[in-house]
Amino acid sequence: MSIKKKILVLLLYYLTRQFAETSELKEANMKVYCNEYVPYGLQTNVVITMENLPVKSAITIHLSTPSYLLAFFEIGNVPKEMPPKFRRTSSISRELSFYAIRTKKKPVYEEGYFANLTATFWSKTDRILKLLGRTKSSSRIFEIREIVPVKVNLPQRCHPHLTMPKCSDAQSPRQVLITRGLFINALFLDTCNLTIRTTYTWTLKDAVGFSQFLSYNTDSPHLSIRPFKLRFSPSHELWRNFYVLQFKGMLDGFYFSSRCYIKLIMGQVEAVIIGGKTRSASRSETLWMDGSTSYDFSKRNKEVQFSSYNWNCYSLEDSRNPFCHQNISCGVFDSCKFFKSWLHIYIPFKSD
Known part of the structure; x- marks a missing residue:
């Protein structure tokens, strides 16, 4: 395949991926429903709906008022499912009625997916509920916003x-x-x-x-x-x-x-190998490497710094040369993971 064809294929893949991510964000068609008047200091229900759940991309959802984060989660192509759980329904209106949500805004669609949240409002200054859906490609971030007005229903008597x-x-x-x-x-x-x-x-x-x-x-x-x-x-x-x-x-x-x-x-992590950045050893000797003085600045001095150490070894002259990897004592080619800070490398004699 020529260089021009390779560039064209990569460009088409890039554009297709961006289109798929943007398309799934729009097709999700996210909406949020709650009562116009929400109680002060008492639990109330808020429902997030989606017409279609994302599959190929990951959508980050942020639901908040100016002083209250109700939900912050990812859905779709994510390594670990996060709460709340979305369920399929043939009637969004029925689900809103079940959770005692009465709103002038009628559902845009009836069939789809919904998730129920329980929220407690403590600030009378919270007058809007904002739903933000976001997906990002390698170079851009795509967003969709939904805003719902709310009023915190204060008690009749004065309240701190x-x-x-x-x-x-x-x-x-x-x-x-x-x-x-x-x-x-x-x-x-x-x-x-x-x-x-x-x-x-x-x-x-x-x-x-x-x-x-x-x-x-x-x-x-x-x-x-x-x-x-x-x-x-x-x-x-x-x-x-x-x-x-x-x-x-x-x-x-x-x-x-x-x-x-x-x-x-958090603090920085500093990896230290005792003896400096360069070491000299003959071909026939055993070379010991000590990384026990490495330090995590997020921990106190007396705390155990690390429970495991990763060691990698490669040749500066020839990165494909397996000689160094084969002679790490634990015998793993790409990395050496174990529960001690000492690395034992045996360098055998090799005649020129």
């Missing part, structure tokens, strides 16, 4: 209202270095002229609140988390180092709450 400055927007989370820790305070926007004396509860969860990692109780609306404390493994890669810290209190039987979104900045 608060926020967490500079971190209530999930799209602009507060960046925190793991080596610095975190100090945060909740700010009351309205105390209803009451003296608020209560125990405050703080919970740290993954970005959408499925898994809880930490819990604290304080007697003031302030919290300090020590350095190196915010390091947890979420159940999905999309939520890595992305957390929500929820603050909750109670006064005269009424709860009030606020959320703070955090993006954890």
Whole structure:
């Protein structure tokens, strides 16, 4: 095949792939439904629908208000299925009725897929619910947006209202270095002229609140988390180092709450081989390589740095030369993975 034909084939593949990803995003035809008036501080239902589920591409879905991330997940061609679960239905209207969602907006389609979310709204400033669908190719990002107006139905009596400055927007989370820790305070926007004396509860969860990692109780609306404390493994890669810290209190039987979104900045990892970047050895001797001083700056000095080490060996003069790989002590050609920081390479005698 000529070079021109190869370029043409690659170009056609590239354009076809981009078209398929954009097409699946549009064909999904995502919609979001909820009641026009949502209750303050009580669970309510929100339904996301799709006319067609993606198969070839992966679509990232982000559903939020200005202060509340309801859903953040991937669907379609992804390595691990994420919640919520979409189910097929012949009547979107019937499903909305089942979840007690009454809306003036009639479903655009009846047959399709739906997923139900339970949401709790704590901010009277949340007036829109925005659904963002996104897919990305090798060079571009394609997006579709859907916006639904909502009104938080406040209690008849005055209710304390608060926020967490500079971190209530999930799209602009507060960046925190793991080596610095975190100090945060909740700010009351309205105390209803009451003296608020209560125990405050703080919970740290993954970005959408499925898994809880930490819990604290304080007697003031302030919290300090020590350095190196915010390091947890979420159940999905999309939520890595992305957390929500929820603050909750109670006064005269009424709860009030606020959320703070955090993006954890991890430290660097430094790989070190004792003895420097160059070593000399004769053909007949055993060469020992020690990487035990390698360091993960996201961990304290006294913590175990690594549980396993990967070693790769190749020839600078000839990358196809298998000599180096064949003489790594564990006998794996491409990499050597084991639970010690020592690598043993035996270099046999070879006459010229």
